[in-house]
Amino acid sequence: xxxxxxxxxxxxxxxxxxxxxxxxxxxxxxxxxxxxxxxxxxxxxxxxxxxxxxxxxxxxxxxxxxxxxxxxxxxxxxxxxxxxxxxxxxxxxxxxxxxxxxxxxxxxxxxxxxxxxxxxxxxxxxxxxxxxxxxxxxxxxxxxxxxxxxxxxxxxxxxxxxxxxxxxxxxxxxxxxxxxxxxxxxxxxxxxxxxxxxxxxxxxxxxxxxxxxxxxxxxxxxxxxxxxxxxxxxxxxxxxxxxxxxxxxxxxxxxxxxxxxxxxxxxxxxxxxxxxxxxxxxxxxxxxxxxxxxxxxxxxxxxxxxxxxxxxxxxxxxxxxxxxxxxxxxxxxxxxxxxxxxxxxx
Numbered sequence: 094x095x096x097x098x099x100x101x102x103x104x105x106x107x108x109x110x111x112x113x114x115x116x117x118x119x120x121x122x123x124x125x126x127x128x129x130x131x132x133x134x135x136x137x138x139x140x141x142x143x144x145x146x147x148x149x150x151x152x153x154x155x156x157x158x159x160x161x162x163x164x165x166x167x168x169x170x171x172x173x174x175x176x177x178x179x180x181x182x183x184x185x186x187x188x189x190x191x192x193x194x195x196x197x198x199x200x201x202x203x204x205x206x207x208x209x210x211x212x213x214x215x216x217x218x219x220x221x222x223x224x225x226x227x228x229x230x231x232x233x234x235x236x237x238x239x240x241x242x243x244x245x246x247x248x249x250x251x252x253x254x255x256x257x258x259x260x261x262x263x264x265x266x267x268x269x270x271x272x273x274x275x276x277x278x279x280x281x282x283x284x285x286x287x288x289x290x291x292x293x294x295x296x297x298x299x300x301x302x303x304x305x306x307x308x309x310x311x312x313x314x315x316x317x318x319x320x321x322x323x324x325x326x327x328x329x330x331x332x333x334x335x336x337x338x339x340x341x342x343x344x345x346x347x348x349x350x351x352x353x354x355x356x357x358x359x360x361x362x363x364x365x366x367x368x369x370x371x372x373x374x375x376x377x378x379x380x381x382x383x384x385x386x387x388x389x390x391x392x393x394x395x396x397x398x399x400x401x402x403x404x405x406x407x408x409x410x411x412x413x414x415x416x417x418x419x420x421x422x423x424x425x426x427x428x429x430x431x432x433x434x435x436x437x438x439x
Contacts, residue, residue: 136162137196139172141222143208146269146393148237148260148424153209157222161196168196172223173204175211179221179231185211217427237424244423246285251278256426258392259288262419263298265401268373268394270346277335277388280348280367284388287328287369288421297415299323300372303402308349308372309418328369334358339387342377344398346389358384375402 138160147153157173169191171177176188185208196202212218214236221231237258246254254274261268274281287293287310297314300323301307313319313326332348336358341347349370351363358364361384373391374381375398391398405413 136164137166137168137226139223139227141177141227143220143232143234145233146235146237147209147212148239149215150239151209152207153212154205155208156203156205159196159200159202161198161200163198165196165198165200167193168202169193172226173202175206175208177223178208178211179224180212180214180218182219182221235426237426240289240423240425242289244289246282246289246423249282251275251281254278254281254285257285258424258426259285260420260422260424261293261394262422263397263401264417264419266394266397268397269392270389271392272346272389273337273339273387276337276339277348277386279332279335280386280388283328283330283332283367283369284371285423289423291421292328292369293418293421296418297323298401298412298418299415300410301402301404301406301412301415302375302410304376305378306347306372306374307398307401308370310349310370312369314415324370326369330368331365332367334364334367335386335388336364336383337387339382340377341374341379341381341385341387343374344391344395345374345387346391347372347374347381348386348388350385352384373398375399 138158140158141155142158143155144153155178157177159168159172161168170193171188171191174189175186176184178185215238217233217235219231220234221227240257246257251274254272257272259270259272261270272281272284292312293310295315296310296312298307298309299311299314300309308324311323311326312328313322313324334350339345348367349372351366352358353361353363356362367386401412401416404416407413
């Protein structure tokens with residue numbers, strides 16, 4: 094398989110002569126190269142890309158890129174195979190037999206494949222690549238596991254809540270959220286419980302304001318006939334305000350609630366009205382600090398946030414075609430070994 098993919102990449106490489114005969118000649122493998130020196134010694138530039146998160150049971154796609162120098166040179170084909178990767182310093186699989194291809198000058202190869210079948214670690218790991226050739230060190234990968242439907246978040250100790258993430262699958266892509274239970278444990282418990290119960294599936298981001306925020310989580314948005322009531326729906330409980338020092342900056346997750354016009358959050362008699370609706374800040378909106386409860390942030394998916402926030406609108410805050418949350422999945426990760434580097438401030 095690797096040989097076939099390599100051949101296809103060679104044919105597509107910039108500056109590579111077209112035609113099957115040329116492809117076969119330059120892409121042919123041999124047990125030894127005219128100069129079987131490491132790629133780095135003949136000017137090959139080798140790099141790889143890999144996700145920083147691995148959801149067990151799902152794909153883990155990595156991409157390897159090789160750029161040949163102007164004069165071309167030999168390349169060991171194992172660099173383009175799973176055998177080039179290590180987990181915590183140990184090879185994920187045996188390298189294929191040593192073979193080389195001669196790359197034309199300026200050729201650029203890219204190959205992607207799923208490394209998940211070779212990953213056995215149940216804990217976070219360091220993913221290395223092409224030891225002795227790739228100049229940089231390994232990358233840290235966090236392992237995520239789906240939780241069971243029976244997980245009781247409402248009675249879980251606050252110090253345990255921080256190991257959980259929520260993956261929002263939307264019609265625009267995925268948004269991964271992490272949480273700040275040290276600042277707002279009640280809000281984190283409530284959100285995790287609702288997500289794990291399926292409450293958010295098929296709800297819409299019914300309110301979007303570019304440069305401000307996107308709002309969702311209202312169960313009434315599942316019913317188009319109730320469009321006039323969108324934004325008024327609630328969940329099984331209300332949560333008391335937990336105003337904190339977190340800043341409302343881009344990507345921050347915060348709790349929507351009822352409010353009294355002109356009344357600051359701490360003095361607002363409606364401050365304890367949060368139920369299920371939430372918003373994600375599209376930009377810095379620090380005038381909300383201390384008036385709404387920030388309880389998490391986007392870990393990945395800011396591009397999806399942008400796409401939702403800038404979608405066409407039929408009214409100042411109403412999108413023409415509201416984006417949908419297809420599912421909200423709670424994932425368990427190993428507890429972080431370092432302090433939370435999330436957004437906070439004065």
